[in-house]
Amino acid sequence: MTREFLKMHGLGNDFVVIDARSEPYRNPMVLGGAEVRAIAGRKTGVGCDQLIILESTDAPGADAFMRIHNADGSEAGACGNASRCVGWLLMEESGRDRASFQTAAGLLHATRADNGRITVDMGPPRLDWSAIPLAAPTDTLRVESVEHGGFSGPVAVNMGNPHAVFFVDDAEAVPLAEVGPVFETHAAFPERSNIEFAQVLSPTAIRMRVWERGAGITQACGTGACATLVAAARRGLTGRKADILLDGGTLTIEWTADDRVLMTGPVALSFSGRLSAELVSAELVSE
Ligand SMILES: N[C@@H](CCC[C@H](N)C(=O)O)C(=O)O
Numbered sequence: 114m115t116r117e118f119l120k121m122h123g124l125g126n127d128f129v130v131i132d133a134r135s136e137p138y139r140n141p142m143v144l145g146g147a148e149v150r151a152i153a154g155r156k157t158g159v160g161c162d163q164l165i166i167l168e169s170t171d172a173p174g175a176d177a178f179m180r181i182h183n184a185d186g187s188e189a190g191a192c193g194n195a196s197r198c199v200g201w202l203l204m205e206e207s208g209r210d211r212a213s214f215q216t217a218a219g220l221l222h223a224t225r226a227d228n229g230r231i232t233v234d235m236g237p238p239r240l241d242w243s244a245i246p247l248a249a250p251t252d253t254l255r256v257e258s259v260e261h262g263g264f265s266g267p268v269a270v271n272m273g274n275p276h277a278v279f280f281v282d283d284a285e286a287v288p289l290a291e292v293g294p295v296f297e298t299h300a301a302f303p304e305r306s307n308i309e310f311a312q313v314l315s316p317t318a319i320r321m322r323v324w325e326r327g328a329g330i331t332q333a334c335g336t337g338a339c340a341t342l343v344a345a346a347r348r349g350l351t352g353r354k355a356d357i358l359l360d361g362g363t364l365t366i367e368w369t370a371d372d373r374v375l376m377t378g379p380v381a382l383s384f385s386g387r388l389s390a391e392l393v394s395a396e397l398v399s400e
Pocket of ligand 1: 183275
C-alpha cells in the first residue's frame with residue numbers, strides 16, 4: 114500500500130500532509146507512533162516537523178478535521194503553521210476565501226490576507242494553570258518553579274497546546290538545544306510543553322526562537338508566536354499586535370479586544386509524492 118502526500122511548510126516549519134477524507138488513513142497512534150517517526154525521519158523518511166492528517170468530519174461548519182502528530186509520534190492539539198497550510202488547501206479546493214476546520218482544540222477559521230498570506234483565527238488563549246496544564250496551582254504570568262541554566266519564571270499560555278515563554282535580553286545567545294529539552298520535560302508541565310525564548314525589540318516586534326514539544330528546534334512555530342504575543346502583552350512589554358521574528362521569517366499576531374488570537378503569515382507547497390510501502394508499514398521494522 115502506498116499513500117499520496119503533500120509536502121508543505123509555513124516559514125520552514127514543515128509538514129507531510131495526508132488527505133484521508135475519502136480514503137481513511139489508520140490512526141498512527143495505533144502503531145505507537147513508529148509510522149509517524151519513519152515518515153518524519155530526515156534521512157530515511159520524507160522528513161517533517163509534523164505529520165498532518167486531513168479527515169472527514171460531521172462537526173457543524175467544518176470542512177475537515179485536522180489531526181496533528183509531532184515528529185516523535187505524539188499527538189498535538191494545535192499547530193498554527195499547519196493551520197494556515199490546511200486553510201489554504203481547503204480554500205484552493207473550494208474556490209472560496211474562507212475555510213473552517215475542526216481540530217482537537219476546537220473549530221478554526223482561515224481567511225485570505227494580503228500578499229498571498231493566510232490569517233487563521235486561533236481562538237482565545239487559555240491562561241488558567243489547569244488549562245496549560247501545569248502540575249500545581251500557579252500564577253501563569255510567572256511560573257516561579259520553572260528554572261534552569263539561568264532562565265526562570267516563564268509565562269505559561271495554552272493556544273490549544275502548552276507553551277512556556279521566557280523573556281530574555283538576547284534570544285540568539287540562548288543555548289536552545291541544551292535547555293529546550295530540559296524545560297520541555299520539566300515536572301511543572303505534566304503534558305510537556307513547547308518552549309519559547311523571546312526578546313522584545315519594540316512595542317510591535319519580538320524576536321523569538323522555539324524548542325517544540327515532540328519536534329525540537331524548528332524554524333517557526335505558529336502557536337508559539339501566538340503564545341509569545343499574548344505573554345508579552347500580559348507582561349505589558351508590547352501592545353496587543355506585533356510582528357514575531359522567527360528563524361524562518363515573520364508572523365503577524367494580534368490579540369483582539371474580544372479575546373481572539375489572529376495569526377497571519379505565508380504558506381508554501383513544496384512538492385507532492387507517494388509514501389513507499391516501507392514507510393507506510395514502518396511498524397514492522399522500527400518496533
Ligand atoms: N509547529 C506548530 C506546533 C506543533 C505542535 C507542538 N509541537 C505541540 O506538541 O504542541 C505550530 O506552528 O504551532
